Structures are given as structure tokens and as C-alpha cells.
Amino acid sequence: MWSDYRLHLRQHVETRDDGQDRLIVNADGSAIRCHAIQPDQDALLAALADGGGTRDGLIAQIVAGNRDADEARLLRLLERLAARGFLTFTLTAGAASLACLEPAAPGFELLPPEDSSAAFRLSRFAWLRRAGDSALLECSLGHASLSLFDSRMTAWIGMLALPQTIDSLSAATPGMTQQTAASFIWLLRHVRAVFPCDADGSIAEDSNPALQLQDFHDRLFHTRSRTHDTPVFGARPRFFDTPPRSPVIKPAGVGQRIVLGPVQPRHADFFEVLESRRSVRENGEQALEIDQLSAFLWHVARIQSHIPATPGRPQEYERTLRPCAGGGGMHELELYLIVHRCQGLTPAMYRYAPLDHELEFVSSPTQSQVTLLGHARIASGRQDTPDILIVLASRFNRMAWKYQGMAYAATLKHVGVMYQQMYLVATALGLAPCALGAGSPDTFARATGLDAFEESSVGEFMLSGQPRKLS
Missing domain, CATH: 3.40.109.10 (NADH Oxidase)
Structure with missing residues (x-):
């Protein structure tokens, strides 16, 4: 699944050297400590902070430029960064960027690939707004946001008000493959904006007693007016x-x-x-x-x-x-x-x-x-x-x-x-x-x-x- 995305260090994530180890520090103060960091790991961090790239492309780039590079070690570092929410995931189609997932550590968690036969539906706690020149999807149940750069992605959000499968999304949108639809659903799942639904269209939140009585605006107000992972709060x-x-x-x-x-x-x-x-x-x-x-x-x-x-x-x-x-x-x-x-x-x-x-x-x-x-x-x-x-x-x-x-x-x-x-x-x-x-x-x-x-x-x-x- 990772091969579908361009990876990049999140904004406000920086590397520091404390004299012994390399620290990768997020805006909220959380950090990853790299003991005895190797040159190939250093090169990977530099590439992620610069232009980024796909997982396979980054590994190939580092291996080609460093004969002592260890591919397994580089993959472990990427996995640590992703699991801690230190990376962004940009979905692309050719040279075009379609959507970008911005995790919000420390609550962010990586999810496995989706069941290609499952149906999904939008959470009633999700919202879409303008942020600069793109649309931004967020949900008060999640710990990430999704920037949408392509109108076909926003159209898919509208379709997900009703249950949709990966096949139904791709079939309704010329030029969008099943693989792209699956990759997009994976991003939405990390925002907690969509969930698998059953035959009658119900999703997990519909039967959750803790959420049944909560209104959209109350949940939004609570989550966005308490300390959360933003550069300035x-x-x-x-x-x-x-x-x-x-x-x-x-x-x-x-x-x-x-x-x-x-x-x-x-x-x-x-x-x-x-x-x-x-x-x-x-x-x-x-x-x-x-x-x-x-x-x-x-x-x-x-x-x-x-x-x-x-x-x-x-x-x-x-x-x-x-x-x-x-x-x-x-x-x-x-x-x-x-x-x-x-x-x-x-x-x-x-x-x-x-x-x-x-x-x-x-x-x-x-x-x-x-x-x-x-x-x-x-x-x-x-x-x-x-x-x-x-x-x-x-x-x-x-x-x-x-x-x-x-x-x-x-x-x-x-x-x-x-x-x-x-x-x-x-x-x-x-x-x-x-x-x-x-x-x-x-x-x-x-x-x-x-x-x-x-x-x-x-x-x-x-x-x-x-x-x-x-x-």
C-alpha cells in the first residue's frame, strides 16, 4: 500500500543532534531517538525533509548513493516515522497530486490495507472546508487531516454520504482506477472520516453509546478547543x-x-x-x-x-x-x-x-x-x-x-x-x-x-x- 504514496517529513518536524544521538522532533515535543545513526539513515532523513518520494524510490535513491546502505534498516526507520505520525502521505496519479494525509501525532495510528470488497460510509462527525487553495477534510474522531487537490476526490467525499465500495467509486469516476480508489479510502480511514458499513449502511459510531447522543458541533468544539497537535495553540x-x-x-x-x-x-x-x-x-x-x-x-x-x-x-x-x-x-x-x-x-x-x-x-x-x-x-x-x-x-x-x-x-x-x-x-x-x-x-x-x-x-x-x- 505504501508504494502508492509520496512520503515527506511533516511540516515542523526537525532533526537535532544532542551530541550522542540524532533526535527527530515533532512540533508537540514528541521525538524519535536514533542511536548511532548511520550515513544511509542520515541521507534518508535529508531526502524526506527535502522533496520526499515514494518508499521504493527513496530506498533506491539512498542505496544507489551509498554502497554501505542497508535496505532493511532504512525500511525500519520509515516504519518508525510513519507509525509516530511524522510523515505525510501524498496520493498521486502520474505527476499530479490528488490528496495529502497530514497525521496529528501522538494519536495517529497506521492501519492495514482495506478489504477490497467492503463498503464504506462517511462519518457524521467529518467536515470539509477550504484551506488556502485546497479543500481540507477532517473529523473530530480522528488524529489526521486530508488535503484534497483534485475535484474528483471531493466528489468521492460526496458519494460516501451513501455506502460505497472501491469498485463503485472507480466506476463512477472516469480516469480513476480501483487501486487509486483503494488508496484514497486508506487515507480517509486514517482521518477516521469513513468506516466500513454493514448491509443497512450503519457504521460503528451509529451503535456506539458514547457517540449516539453527541451532536456534530459539540464534538467538533470539544476536540478543536482543547490542546491538540497544531504548530500554535x-x-x-x-x-x-x-x-x-x-x-x-x-x-x-x-x-x-x-x-x-x-x-x-x-x-x-x-x-x-x-x-x-x-x-x-x-x-x-x-x-x-x-x-x-x-x-x-x-x-x-x-x-x-x-x-x-x-x-x-x-x-x-x-x-x-x-x-x-x-x-x-x-x-x-x-x-x-x-x-x-x-x-x-x-x-x-x-x-x-x-x-x-x-x-x-x-x-x-x-x-x-x-x-x-x-x-x-x-x-x-x-x-x-x-x-x-x-x-x-x-x-x-x-x-x-x-x-x-x-x-x-x-x-x-x-x-x-x-x-x-x-x-x-x-x-x-x-x-x-x-x-x-x-x-x-x-x-x-x-x-x-x-x-x-x-x-x-x-x-x-x-x-x-x-x-x-x-x-
Whole structure:
């Protein structure tokens, strides 16, 4: 099967010499140690890093140029590299490249050749997207990706939505042989994008209890927002020499500002507050008061200190400290308040300005605001409309500037942190808090007029006046 592919060292795989042995190091830090490396092995590594080649072609090239070359030793090294996911496999037809498998060590495993009579079907966890000038196939069940350079390969992906055999694929595509189809299926199997199917078209994942209830997007989000084999994951140091695209403090809008009153020191037993926290889905007899709202926002989201950037030190970027934790001090979350009833505050939408502890007017009541309040009421199963709906919105580029592969996951963690802060502060103040699990970013965009690609809702929290005594 290997003879069908052109082999090449993966990008970001490099060789190092520690004075005794040769180390072949992957981007994730995993390595293969070659003891007493021989000249023919050295030549093979150089050829793989340069233009690569087929297995047989590389062996022949090294043997022809080194009379002491050991073919068996070279094959063992190739097998070690392939088994550890250090090689790419490019399927060719003549001089044309059709597809290239890029393993993701350390979870990558080599599979045996496929049964030529078996039928295969696409996983529901696979997806196809554009990456540069080619299509890229990935699957959240696997540890590899497949670049597609030929439209006939993407057509085969579409066909595999239904069960297909190697014969049916090649017969449906002029110019594609059964051997090419078998080699392509072998690549797809390493992506975990296709699986053998039975007579009714079912594949292994369909009967796997651990996967039956998981949705495509949940599995995708989980696997791609945790540490995985990519050259850059986490902080993006390459961007640190440019300021964040979104400043740490959102610039003031044109709306009138309402100064919130000073907050008096309060004392409550922390563990008593923890134990008494509850989601309250009904309004109190009295509407929320503006002084209570002021205290709530003060203890949840105000800016306690502003730390400007240090010139010449890229990692000492502008950031703030607030009562809630925020990854890297980025604090990308903004609070928008849709006020239904609040003593001392006109019903409208406002944005909380955390540096000045003020409310900035956004707009008078609109149908979009009414819809958001209605969504909150329905989502929580309550009968009445909350006094205030607080919408947490993310300025996405703040997190994306610093973090790669995990920016949105971190934002959702921040939402959870802020939910808990809101719960505890509301409980200490004797108010009625309730977090929501879903909201409508499209309706929020209409309510605010914001560009949803730049800033959009990521959480919702209801707040009302002092609740009736809980039984």
C-alpha cells in the first residue's frame, strides 16, 4: 500500500543532534531517538525533509548513493516515522497530486490495507472546508487531516454520504482506477472520516453509546478547543508586537451616560452566600432599585485597575483587573442591560461602562428588546418578565488576538465565571438571579446594531428585585 504514496517529513518536524544521538522532533515535543545513526539513515532523513518520494524510490535513491546502505534498516526507520505520525502521505496519479494525509501525532495510528470488497460510509462527525487553495477534510474522531487537490476526490467525499465500495467509486469516476480508489479510502480511514458499513449502511459510531447522543458541533468544539497537535495553540506570540485590534476598554458610544451612585461597603458571610445561592425564576413584589443595580454591577464587572501597555515589551500589553477572573487580563465581555422595570431607571437598553461605573444609553425599547425579554422568560420557564435582562457580549478579536485554537472556548469559560460572580453578588444583595443557557445572537445584533462578527451575545442573565421568601 505504501508504494502508492509520496512520503515527506511533516511540516515542523526537525532533526537535532544532542551530541550522542540524532533526535527527530515533532512540533508537540514528541521525538524519535536514533542511536548511532548511520550515513544511509542520515541521507534518508535529508531526502524526506527535502522533496520526499515514494518508499521504493527513496530506498533506491539512498542505496544507489551509498554502497554501505542497508535496505532493511532504512525500511525500519520509515516504519518508525510513519507509525509516530511524522510523515505525510501524498496520493498521486502520474505527476499530479490528488490528496495529502497530514497525521496529528501522538494519536495517529497506521492501519492495514482495506478489504477490497467492503463498503464504506462517511462519518457524521467529518467536515470539509477550504484551506488556502485546497479543500481540507477532517473529523473530530480522528488524529489526521486530508488535503484534497483534485475535484474528483471531493466528489468521492460526496458519494460516501451513501455506502460505497472501491469498485463503485472507480466506476463512477472516469480516469480513476480501483487501486487509486483503494488508496484514497486508506487515507480517509486514517482521518477516521469513513468506516466500513454493514448491509443497512450503519457504521460503528451509529451503535456506539458514547457517540449516539453527541451532536456534530459539540464534538467538533470539544476536540478543536482543547490542546491538540497544531504548530500554535494557546498564546499567539507572533501578534504581540501589534496592539490588540479591540482596546481593553471599549470606546464610548454616542448615548447619554447615567452616573451610578456610590456603593456602600457591605459584609456578608461568604460561605453562607455560597450555600444559599439559588436560581430564582420569579420577580419580587418590588422592582429592582437603581442603587441595587449599581452595587450589583460594581461588585461584578467594574474596572478595579487599568494597566497600560509597556512600550518595548510586547507581552506587557494593556489589560485590566476586575472582580471576575479573565484570561490574560483581556476581559472581552461587555454587559448590555435591557431594562423592563427598575426604580430610578427608564426602561431601555444600556451598556455598562466599567471604568466610570456608568450606564450608557443604547436605545429606547424596541421590538428586538421585547423579543429578547420574551426569549428569556420562555427559556427559564417563568411566568413574568424579569426586571432586567443582562446580555453578555464578547468582543471576539480581543481573545483572538492573543489565543489560537481556544479563544472562543476561553470566552465561554469567562461567561461561566461571570455567571457565578453574578449569582453570588445577587444573593449577597438579596436579589433574584437566574442564568440562561441559550439566547439569540441575531436578535441581539438587531437590538444593538452591532456587527455580529465583531461583537455578539454569548450569555444571558436575568436579575430582578428581592424575591419572595423561598420555602
